[in-house]
Amino acid sequence: MSEITDGKQVSYADLKDLKERMKLISEADPNQYHNELSLKRYLKAFNTVDAAFQAILKTNKWRNEYQVATLNEDNIIVKKHLENNKARVLRHRDMIGRPVIYIPARNHNVNDRSIDELTKFIVYCLEEACKKCFEEVVDNLCIVFDLKDFGLNCMDYQMIKNLIWLLSRHYPERLGVCLVLNAPGLFSGCWAVIKGWLDENTSSKVVFVSTEEELCKYLIPDILPQDM
Known part of the structure; x- marks a missing residue:
């Protein structure tokens, strides 16, 4: 059976x-x-x-x-990235109850970051989101990349590689959907590179959202932060 x-x-x-x-x-x-x-x-x-x-x-x-257990809000690396609004696990969930990790690309500069510190912060976000799962009902996550005001200095291929590795190796089957909001035309070349790193199953979970009507299929727009 x-x-x-x-x-x-x-x-x-x-x-x-x-x-x-x-x-x-x-x-x-x-x-x-x-x-x-x-x-x-x-x-x-x-x-x-x-x-x-x-x-x-x-x-x-x-x-x-x-030392995943040490990655909490009191951790100096986590605290710094939270204060700099690099990402946030939202209080509210998406339409089917998935915890939401919101990542505003405009707050990221590939030329001004430590990849080791950033990866630890990613792990913190994944851990916090997983803790919010109603496991018996839905045990996966919604990750939102907001590309408003995106520039090529925001594109961090190594960070994306690390996120893919974490999800595939240490958080398997945790990604439910990845929403890409406000993608500008110049991101199409970046996506062509990133898509080549994904298997078919993961690639199918990436959804480009260009209108509020489309976004409402996944989450209520009002839950997205206005202060980041």
Whole structure:
């Protein structure tokens, strides 16, 4: 038997097998954070029990080495980027209840940033958004890139690569939709590059929104910040 989630099947036998393997991790590390829904996401993303289990081990190792637990509002790096309005996890959700990460491109300058610090801030945003998920109902996120006042100095290919890597390796199946608002014509060349890095499934989740009517299919425009 299997359970169909987001068009993908998760075998009950595979889930049972992965749970048994996870018991060994839980005994060694009682604080490991994977629950049954997390295991299903890894199975959907990595297809086999062996691949999912190895991916979980890598994520656990990364979380410890990267000190993910220290990335909170009191962290000096996080605090700086919040004050500079680099991104924000919104109080309100999208139309189907997904937490929303809002990223205003105009507040970003590729020539004036530390990629290591920025990546830590991205992880903070992903962590905060994931905590807001109603996991039993919807366990994925809405990421909004607002390209109003976008210039080529705002285009940070390495940051986008890092975000794609994080979502694929350590936050699998967490991206529900990525909305791109107010994209100017010059962004078309940037998108051609970025699209080449995405698999077909992820690429299909990227939606370009050019009107308020289109935006209302995904979220209420009034929830987007006016102070960033």
